[in-house]
Every structure is written in structure tokens, then in C-alpha cells.
Amino acid sequence: MALLSKQKIEKLKRKASDLVNRTFDQHINLAVTGLSRSGKTAFITSFVNQLINEGSHSKLGFFNVVHQGNFIAAKRVPQKNLHIARFEYDKAMQAFSQEPPNWPEPTSGISELRLALRYQPTDSLIKYATDTVTLTIDITDYPGEWLLDLPILNLTYEEWSEFTTELLTGVPRAAYSQSFLNKVNQLDPLAPVDEQLLADLAHEYTNLLMIYRHKLGLSVIQPGRFILPGELADAPILQFFPFTNFNELDKDAYQNATDDSLIGMLRARYIEYKERVVRNFYHEHFIHFDRQIVLADCLTPLNNGPESFQDLTQAINMIMESFNYGQSSLFRRLFSPRIDKLLFAATKADHITPEQHTNLTSLLNQLVHETKHHLSFDEIEMKTLAIASVKSTNVGKAQHQGSEIPVIQGNRASDGKLITLFPGTVPNKLPQADYWQSSPFNFIGFSPLARIDSHESLPHLRMDQVLQFLLGDKIK
Numbered sequence: 001m002a003l004l005s006k007q008k009i010e011k012l013k014r015k016a017s018d019l020v021n022r023t024f025d026q027h028i029n030l031a032v033t034g035l036s037r038s039g040k041t042a043f044i045t046s047f048v049n050q051l052i053n054e055g056s057h058s059k060l061g062f063f064n065v066v067h068q069g070n071f072i073a074a075k076r077v078p079q080k081n082l083h084i085a086r087f088e089y090d091k092a093m094q095a096f097s098q099e100p101p102n103w104p105e106p107t108s109g110i111s112e113l114r115l116a117l118r119y120q121p122t123d124s125l126i127k128y129a130t131d132t133v134t135l136t137i138d139i140t141d142y143p144g145e146w147l148l149d150l151p152i153l154n155l156t157y158e159e160w161s162e163f164t165t166e167l168l169t170g171v172p173r174a175a176y177s178q179s180f181l182n183k184v185n186q187l188d189p190l191a192p193v194d195e196q197l198l199a200d201l202a203h204e205y206t207n208l209l210m211i212y213r214h215k216l217g218l219s220v221i222q223p224g225r226f227i228l229p230g231e232l233a234d235a236p237i238l239q240f241f242p243f244t245n246f247n248e249l250d251k252d253a254y255q256n257a258t259d260d261s262l263i264g265m266l267r268a269r270y271i272e273y274k275e276r277v278v279r280n281f282y283h284e285h286f287i288h289f290d291r292q293i294v295l296a297d298c299l300t301p302l303n304n305g306p307e308s309f310q311d312l313t314q315a316i317n318m319i320m321e322s323f324n325y326g327q328s329s330l331f332r333r334l335f336s337p338r339i340d341k342l343l344f345a346a347t348k349a350d351h352i353t354p355e356q357h358t359n360l361t362s363l364l365n366q367l368v369h370e371t372k373h374h375l376s377f378d379e380i381e382m383k384t385l386a387i388a389s390v391k392s393t394n395v396g397k398a399q400h401q402g403s404e405i406p407v408i409q410g411n412r413a414s415d416g417k418l419i420t421l422f423p424g425t426v427p428n429k430l431p432q433a434d435y436w437q438s439s440p441f442n443f444i445g446f447s448p449l450a451r452i453d454s455h456e457s458l459p460h461l462r463m464d465q466v467l468q469f470l471l472g473d474k475i476k
């Protein structure tokens with residue numbers, strides 16, 4: 001009899017604990033984005049690394065749950081969406097643990113990883129009911145270029161062609177676009193479509209976008225999928241381009257053109273892209289995100305010069321549209337948003353000396369808030385930070401013309417040589433002409449400083465503040 005009631009009590013206890021778990025366990029969908037090479041892979045690797053190695057000398061003083069001693073453990077668990085690529089954490093850690101260490105290989109699409117973080121609750125009510133709570137974190141990595149496509153949802157093929165033609169014919173893009181523009185201008189838009197010609201020109205247009213991004217360091221790349229196609233590489237849905245000669249095309253003839261004419265097919269593919277690729281991304285993924293971190297490498301454009309920097313400004317403006325939830329915004333009209341926290345992080349802050357960090361944060365703040373006055377972000381809490389996901393330099397002092405100046409030291413990526421330099425000053429607001437004339441910024445790539453084993457935590461700057469902002473309020 002006594003035994004039975006003991007079993008009964010155990011059962012009841014389990015039931016109660018199940019109930020508690022269901023009530024108190026938390027879940028969060030965290031999205032990480034940024035233009036290519038802004039540092040997403042390094043960031044997610046570090047984010048996961050800091051959490052799963054917490055306790056082994058990780059430096060997370062500003063992450064309250066750790067600071068207060070309530071963090072128990074974090075581990076990776078199988079992801080939720082099996083049709084989405086897995087974020088290759090182990091592969092990235094392998095790169096950092098080689099001798100000499102390397103940066104992880106670039107990736108081009110969307111990927112996911114799930115973490116379970118266990119902690120002791122501090123909230124008195126929760127504490128009364130359970131000793132531990134689990135916060136499940138789904139992290140999604142996706143290219144920032146995909147957000148540049150949001151405006152496409154609002155543009156007809158003709159309008160989009162106008163927008164891109166303006167870009168193609170302006171400084172600095174025009175220097176590379178002439179041959180493409182000549183070919184497009186020679187096309188007979190009403191002639192029967194030649195699919196091979198269309199594929200060839202789309203390929204040429206994609207190559208141009210690659211040059212803009214990787215040679216000129218520009219940020220406004222449209223359509224965003226063309227340079228980061230993910231699983232759509234070589235699919236006909238990506239085989240279109242802007243028609244640059246609308247002013248010589250009769251309006252009625254255009255309206256009546258069928259899909260078997262060149263212009264009709266271009267328009268049909270554009271519409272298909274808009275619906276199946278752009279809208280689909282927002283529906284399938286974006287609207288499910290609770291929190292978003294946007295990474296921006298402001299230093300490379302500073303190094304590349306005014307045009308590259310101006311382009312970054314425009315790209316950030318375009319990206320901000322996806323977080324503009326005002327009643328009349330494009331986003332609001334199309335989707336029901338739910339992101340409540342948005343973090344902008346200026347990455348690679350280990351490339352500058354520490355006294356420049358506040359300038360870098362102010363600069364990013366300006367880039368973001370440029371747009372803020374005409375957009376409504378009331379429903380989103382925003383923050384800007386200067387971070388290094390994987391700190392790859394040391395800071396020191398050097399004598400220069402009789403005075404002491406701050407310097408950084410690291411292994412130059414190009415040849416692995418240890419070098420010491422003062423990379424220059426970062427403007428604390430959008431740079432004007434005099435900045436470009438007087439203070440050239442000297443940005444060079446660094447390799448990671450020393451190899452790090454997978455059970456060690458990666459050196460970083462302010463990843464703990466990132467964790468606190470993105471997760472802190474969920475951990476009660």
C-alpha cells in the first residue's frame with residue numbers, strides 16, 4: 001500500500017514537472033544576417049562556442065546569467081527544420097584549431113543550428129516550481145543580400161529595370177557595365193525569346209554584380225540572390241536581367257508582349273522571382289524570427305573610399321525596410337512582423353585600436369538612424385555595438401615621433417607575418433569630403449592569432465553584451 005502511494009506520488013511529481021517544463025521552458029528564433037564577408041560565420045561560431053564552453057575561461061562578464069552564477073550548461077541539439085542546411089559549427093571550429101589557424105570557408109545560403117541553454121531560474125515563482133529551465137535557441141544564418149530584395153516586392157519589372165539601369169550607368173559601376181549595356185541595348189525586345197541568349201546575358205549580369213561586390217566593395221546588389229543563390233544556382237528563375245532600353249519600347253507593345261517574346265520572358269521570370277524567391281523567403285523564414293542581429297563591416301568600405309561607403313549607407317537603408325513596421329510601411333502591408341529586438345553590430349572591431357571603438361559605434365548608429373527618422377521602429381528595441389567575434393589582434397603602445405600612440409598587432413592574413421600598426425581613425429559620423437582627403441584608413445586582413453581547440457572558448461570583444469541583449473530578458 002505504502003509502495004503504491006509512493007509510485008503514485010512519483011507519477012504525480014513527474015506530471016507536475018512536465019507541466020512546469022511546458023510552462024517555463026523558453027524558445028527563441030534568432031536570425032543572423034549581414035552582407036557577404038561581414039562576419040556571420042565567425043559570429044555564429046563564436047556565439048555557440050562561448051555558450052557551450054562557458055566555464056572554461058570564457059569571458060562573459062556582461063551576460064547576467066553567467067555573472068550571477070545561474071548558468072548551468074549549453075549544448076547543441078538536433079535542429080528543427082530538416083530541409084534546411086545545418087550550420088557547420090564543427091567545420092568552423094576545425095579551421096580555428098588548425099596550426100596555423102584559419103578562418104572558416106565562406107558559405108552562400110541559409111543554415112540553422114539549435115542550442116539548448118539550461119539555467120537556474122531567479123524569478124521567485126519559477127524557482128518555486130522548478131530548479132532548472134531550458135531556453136531553446138534556433139539560430140538561422142542567412143545572407144543580408146536577400147533583404148536587399150524587399151523593395152522588389154513593390155516594383156514592376158519596368159520600375160525595377162529603371163532603378164537598376166540608374167545604378168549601372170552611375171559612378172562607379174559604369175566603368176564595368178558598358179559591354180553589358182551595349183548588348184542589352186541591341187536586343188530586339190519583341191523578338192521570339194532565345195533562352196540561351198537570355199542565360200548568357202543573365203550570366204554576364206551576375207558577373208557584373210560579382211565585380212561590384214568583390215572588386216569595388218559595393219553593397220547594393222540586385223537581385224540579391226544572384227551572387228548568393230543558395231540552392232537556386234543555375235535555375236532559370238535566376239536567369240533574367242534589367243532591360244535598359246524601355247524608353248525606346250512602345251508601352252502597348254510591352255503590355256501585350258507574350259511570354260514567348262524576349263521582353264515577355266524577362267518580365268515573367270522577374271515576376272516568378274519576386275513571388276517564389278523573395279516573397280517566399282519572407283513567408284517561410286523571416287516572419288518567424290523573434291530577434292535579429294545585423295552584422296555590418298564598416299571598416300572595409302572605409303578603406304575602399306567614399307563610393308563604397310556611400311553604397312553601404314544605401315544598402316543599410318534598404319535593409320532597414322525589412323524592420324520598418326510602421327502602419328503604412330511596405331513590410332507591414334505585406335507581412336505581420338514579430339521581431340522585437342534588433343541588434344546592429346559593427347564587426348571586426350579588433351582591427352582598430354580600442355579608443356576608436358566608440359567612434360565605430362557612433363558611426364554605425366548614424367548609418368542606422370539616418371533612416372530612423374522617417375521610419376517607424378517603435379515596436380522594436382534597437383542597439384548598436386562594436387564587436388569582434390574572434391579577436392585576432394593584441395593591443396599595445398608604440399613610440400611615434402616622440403609620443404606614445406596606441407597600436408594593434410596581429411598576423412597579416414596575406415603572408416602570416418606578425419605586424420604592428422596604427423590603422424587610422426574611424427569617423428564618429430558619416431564621413432565628409434575632408435575625411436577622405438585627410439585620413440586614409442589602413443585596413444588589412446588578419447589571421448586568427450592562435451589556434452583554439454574546440455573545447456576552448458574563442459577570444460572576443462563584447463560577445464557577452466551581444467548575448468545579454470539578445471537573450472538576457474528571456475532568462476528569468
Ligand SMILES: Nc1nc2c(ncn2[C@@H]2O[C@H](COP(=O)(O)OP(=O)(O)O)[C@@H](O)[C@H]2O)c(=O)[nH]1
Nearest residue numbers: 036037038039040041042103348388389390392
Ligand atoms: N579580425 C577579424 N576578422 C574577422 C572577424 N570576423 C570575420 N572576420 C573576417 O571576415 C571574413 C569573413 O567572415 P565570415 O564570417 O566568413 O563572413 P560571412 O560571409 O558573413 O559569413 C573572415 O574570413 C575574416 O577574415 C573578427 O571578429 N575579427
Ligand SMILES: [Mg+2]
Nearest residue numbers: 040041106107
Ligand atoms: Mg558565412
